Amino acid sequence: MFLQTLNLHNFKNYTEATLHFDQPICCFLGNNGSGKTNLLDAMHYLSMTKSAINPADAQNVQLGEAQFMIRGEFLFENKIREVACSYQSGLKKVIREDGFDYTKFSEHIGKYPLVLIAPQDIELIWDGSEVRRKFFDSLLSQVNPSYLANLITYTSHLKQRNSSLKLFAQQGRVDNDLLWSYDQKLIPSATFIYNDRKKLITEYLSFFRQYYRHLSEWKEEVHIQYDSDLENRNFEEILLQNRSRDLAGERTLAGIHRDDFQFLLNGQEVKRYGSQGQQKSFLIALKLAEFQMIADIKKFKPLLLLDDIFDKLDDFRIQKILQLVSNGTFGQLFITDARAGRCQEALKQAGIKAKLVFIENGMFTVN
Numbered sequence: 001m002f003l004q005t006l007n008l009h010n011f012k013n014y015t016e017a018t019l020h021f022d023q024p025i026c027c028f029l030g031n032n033g034s035g036k037t038n039l040l041d042a043m044h045y046l047s048m049t050k051s052a053i054n055p056a057d058a059q060n061v062q063l064g065e066a067q068f069m070i071r072g073e074f075l076f077e078n079k080i081r082e083v084a085c086s087y088q089s090g091l092k093k094v095i096r097e098d099g100f101d102y103t104k105f106s107e108h109i110g111k112y113p114l115v116l117i118a119p120q121d122i123e124l125i126w127d128g129s130e131v132r133r134k135f136f137d138s139l140l141s142q143v144n145p146s147y148l149a150n151l152i153t154y155t156s157h158l159k160q161r162n163s164s165l166k167l168f169a170q171q172g173r174v175d176n177d178l179l180w181s182y183d184q185k186l187i188p189s190a191t192f193i194y195n196d197r198k199k200l201i202t203e204y205l206s207f208f209r210q211y212y213r214h215l216s217e218w219k220e221e222v223h224i225q226y227d228s229d230l231e232n233r234n235f236e237e238i239l240l241q242n243r244s245r246d247l248a249g250e251r252t253l254a255g256i257h258r259d260d261f262q263f264l265l266n267g268q269e270v271k272r273y274g275s276q277g278q279q280k281s282f283l284i285a286l287k288l289a290e291f292q293m294i295a296d297i298k299k300f301k302p303l304l305l306l307d308d309i310f311d312k313l314d315d316f317r318i319q320k321i322l323q324l325v326s327n328g329t330f331g332q333l334f335i336t337d338a339r340a341g342r343c344q345e346a347l348k349q350a351g352i353k354a355k356l357v358f359i360e361n362g363m364f365t366v367n
Contacts, residue, residue, distance in 0.1 A: 344356070
């Protein structure tokens with residue numbers, strides 16, 4: 001899979017922009033605020049049907065305009081595939097492939113997989129369980145359409161169940177038959193999601209440890225522990241046992257929406273006991289393992305986007321990542337950097353040839 005062309009219309013700070021890619025590695029270079037990350041976000045739209053930064057489509061329209069359009073041409077299985085995303089104020093977003101509109105965006109997820117590594121990813125380590133669940137949900141959704149379908153089903157029925165619990169509290173009476181009906185819809189989806197998450201961690205750990213060893217020279221023991229209410233317990237029994245607590249709390253207090261993934265370094269939480277360097281190695285290894293997992297299952301390499309990560313890494317880890325690049329580990333790679341000289345020198349020392357795109361206020365100069 002290779003992204004050959006990217007075209008933008010009224011997207012963020014770009015009025016009109018067209019870029020052609022003829023090399024596997026492309027660097028977007030320019031000062032902060034010039035629009036480098038916006039290009040990566042446009043690619044994220046084409047892959048994941050949404051922004052990686054701002055979930056509100058209306059806020060991604062260029063100021064003063066009412067609509068945006070993103071279009072990309074992918075070379076995939078020796079054919080050119082066109083993917084387009086358009087949004088107009090007051091109307092629904094449209095995702096189109098080869099001229100045909102999707103009725104369900106979920107059908108597009110995983111066709112053109114992508115892995116983005118960005119500064120805000122540190123939230124995976126520092127923040128709560130929801131961020132980590134979303135990370136693994138995104139990975140599983142790109143490699144297994146059934147997982148995404150079950151996740152959508154579970155989320156929808158969980159929302160309905162929680163709304164009913166709040167309504168029961170307001171009315172002072174409980175419809176147990178209605179709760180039972182929601183439970184029966186939640187149980188199969190929850191069981192499927194739990195089993196897939198558990199299987200994922202077993203396979204994912206080997207890739208993760210491989211990359212952590214490369215980035216840190218394996219000085220520590222790293223582990224990811226999957227914690228779930230469904231571990232050794234039947235979800236139907238859990239829902240029945242927790243019904244009185246759920247009614248009192250006006251929400252569903254147990255289930256796969258409460259799962260967590262503990263990131264451990266020598267048996268301790270990396271966010272509490274890991275140094276900055278260890279946390280950075282842990283984080284990059286998580287993302288590179290995501291890349292490897294997708295490539296292993298899909299049998300082709302996803303796009304890899306590195307957004308200003310050189311600014312957050314020391315020279316040692318930058319060198320380690322570029323070793324992987326020069327070894328051909330990745331497929332098509334896009335890098336952004338606010339310090340053009342640093343990026344060019346690092347690539348030169350690693351013997352890596354790349355297309356250089358210099359950006360200033362949404363305007364390009366290609367080298």
